[in-house]
Structures are given as structure tokens and as C-alpha cells.
Amino acid sequence: MPFDMVFAANGGASLTFDLDFFLRFVFQPSPALLSGLAITIYVAVFAQLAGTILGTLSALAGMSRLRLVRAISGIYVWFFRGTPLLVQMFLVYFGTPYLLGGLDLFPRDVNIGFINLRGAILAGLVALSINEGAYMSEIVRAGILSVDLGQTEAAKSLGMTYGLTMRRIVLPQALRVIIPPLGNEFNNMLKTTSLMSIIAVEELFRVAQAANSATFKAFEAYFGVALYYLALTTIWSAVQGRIERRLGASAGRERQPGLWARMLGLSRSRDGQVGR
């Protein structure tokens, strides 16, 4: 009885799904969608790279002997992990030019060497990088701390300086601990780039919004773009699994099941039973 009532009250609601539009949206992507896909991918990649470098520097600063350097790292991590990325993005894009007396920090076109990009994209990239750096700082820190102190002592006893010890001995070993969470961070990053839509960066989600505005086919557009994100994260998961298995193999550990095996429930746990 309740179901009938609802349908009746809605004036005989029916499922409206424009399959034709949806299939075209997904499988015959418009130039705008492809361009959005490209922006999403390259912003994610560069923000993750920059964030990882920033995070490594911050982690090292956090272990400095100098209290001031430690404090700077601490405040950085505290602020950027403790405030919303959305707010940070506004702060960078609208706030900093205002702070600098109306300086046009992010003009329509930015030329860095031979690279030409929209100012808004640069602002988004900066905000995502700084935010990511704060999270990577903790991850890198945990990685460094996971390396046995004896390694540092052995390197020191051979006359290695701090920089050499970090670069050649500690960080390569920390990588094993850093890589899995780094992979998860990048998975997040691929999706978080969608926040740039609110500062008018024409990435994937913004293109879907535009498609919705033009056609009012909200479900088809948003579900279509969701599939694009899903494809990106799925491909990345496979790549990540491959990297981690290679790392695990070089550590002499047993081969871990791959993504498909896990998803389809084909993986076997160590005692030989089929896992879930």
C-alpha cells in the first residue's frame, strides 16, 4: 500500500533514464570531457608529486635538531590537516591575491616556461599540493621511523653525512613503508581534484555539471562522470597492486593476490582456504 500511495502522490512517477544520452556521454566523450579528463589526471599527478616532495621536506624538518625548524613543520601539518581543503583552495585562489594588494597571482593564462595553463588550475594545483604535503609529511615520517636506528648508526660510523645517510640508506628503506599509503593518497587525489570545479577549473566534474545545465539529464551526466572516476581509480589500484607486489617480492615475502583475484573472491589466504 505505501508504494502505490507514493507513486500516486507523485503523479505517477516513472524511471526516466536516457540510455542513449548516457551511452553517448560515456563512450563518445565530448572534447570538453576529454579535456576535463586530461586536467584531472595531470593535476592529480603533479599535485601528488609536489605533495610528496613537500611532505618529505616537512618530515625531515620535523626531525630537525633545531626547534624552530621543527615548529614550522608542526604548524604546517597542524594547519593544513586541520582545515578543509575547500577552504584552503579559496584561501589560495581568492585570498592570497587579495592579501598581496590585488596582485593578479592567477591570471587567465599563466606561462611557466613552455607550459601554458589557466590561473585557476595553478591555484588548484597549489592548494592540492600544499594540502597533500601535510598528509604525506606524516606518512614519510612514519616511514623514516620504521627504519632501524642501527642503519643510521652504521652509516654514520662509515663517515656518511646526514644528507647522504638519508638519501642512500634511510629513505630507500623507508620507501617500503611509504609506498602503500602513498598509493591510497593518490587514489584520494584522483577524486579530490573534483573540488577544483568550484574555482571554475574545467576538470571532469565541472564538465559533467555543464552537461547537466545544458540538458537537465542530471543522473546520466553525474553517473557517467562517476564511472570515469571509477575507471581512473580502478586502473590505479591495479598499478599500485603491481608495485606493492614487486616491493613485497624483493623483500622475500609471499606473493599477494592481485586486485581481480581479491575482488572476485578468488584469493586464498595462507592456510589454503578460499578468502572472502
Added chain:
Amino acid sequence: MTTIANDILAAIGGVPQTASDVVVEAIDVRKSFGRLQVLKGVSLTVGRAEVVVMIGASGSGKTTFIRCINHLEKIQAGRISVNGHLIGYREANGRLIEDREPNIARQRREIGMVFQRFNLFPHLTALGNVIEAPIRVRGVPEREAIETGRALLARVGLSAKEEAYPAQLSGGQQQRVAIARALAMKPALMLFDEPTSALDPEMIGEVLEVMQELAREGMTMIVVTHEMGFAREVADRVVMMDEGVIIEEGTPEHFFTAPEQERTKAFLSKIL
């Protein structure tokens, strides 16, 4: 006491002890961990080519002392010099100030150290472990470093294991690689911090053999160990530490036939 002095002279080959024959000079070294004082004024002089074995109960400060010699531990008072260079500190207006990190790193090149738990670099092969510091720290050309590294691995009997990673080696093999790694820097002094304590009994012999060979070749060595057989055969001088001070030192013969201090007797009776 004069007999001990004579023994020392005999140990360094009867050569008169001039300044250049002194490798390590530690004077009144004091060290605390928080409120716990672990070194209460330790003085020790080690001549060139001398092998000094340090014994004593755990917690007596012997490991801490040799870690101070290459400045892995800071000291609160006293001074330590190796080959005439003050270690870890520089003198300014009659006060000791901790040296800058790159200077300390430079001083450590002259001092090899072998650790109880080997501390080989697990991401590098045996040869990689041996050539890393000569190439990166001393700037030795790679080809030359590899050549020297191979020779050193051959010397510790591990020619066949050049490409093996530490995880693929037994404890004894790992420790021998660690010795080769330290020797690759051509140190003037080798410090051994209980090098056989983490080994299975059947592997202790192979490591001690390498150390004995090294001593025979004239390496200056300070060895913290519980291996009394090694002390008896290889040491020129044995030093007994107890509660942060040296309570007795002399030839192995002196120690194993007529120890003077009650605490030395008690310790030896427990360990022998």
C-alpha cells in the same frame, strides 16, 4: 703497576711510546643518560697496532665507552682523541664545543665500527654494502672501489657471496661482510661492539678468526667481548670495567692467572 706498564710496552713491540704511536687517547671521559651516570671518568690510551679487549658485566659502560670513541654518544666531560684529533668536539676559549656534523662525519672515516647486530644495509648486496662508503664518502672511483671491495670480501672468505643480499646470508657471514665494509674505509682504528654476541655458537669461530687475522696484520683494535678465548689469544691488553670505571688492566696472562681486584675475580669466575 710497573709490571703492567712494561707489559703494555712489550705489547706495542717495545717501541718507545711517542705521540704518533698513540691512536686513541681518552682522558677522564664522563657520560650520563639523563640522571644515570654510565661513565664516571674513564681514561685509556691505545697504541698503534695494539689490540685492547674490554670486559665487564653488562651495564658496566664498556659498549657506551667505545660508542663515545666515534661520537655515536656525546660525552659530558673529558676528551677523546684519535690520531691526535679531538673527536666530536673542538676547543674554543678553553671550553669544549660540539663540532659541526660534517666535521664529525670526516673524523669517523678513520674509525671503523662493527656492531653486535651487524647493521648491514638490507637493500644493498654484500659488495654494495662494502663499496657504498668508499664511493660516496671518500670519492673513490667505482671501478677501484669494486676491486678493493672484492679483495676485502675474499679476505673474509665471502667471494662467492658478493651478489647476495644480507637476508640471504647467515649471521656469521653478515658479520664478516660488516667487517669488510668497515675495512673498506681504510680506518686507523677498528671498534668491535660485542661482534659475536648475536651469533649462533657455530658461527662465532669464523668471525673471531677474521678478527684474529686482522690483529695479526697490525690493525689497532678495541674489542668489547665476552669471548675469553679470544682475549687470551689475541689481546695485547685486557681492560676490566665495572660501574663506569676501569678497575683493572693488564696482559691476558695477568687476568687469567692473577687478577687483583675482587670484582674482576668474581666476574671471571662467572664467565669462565
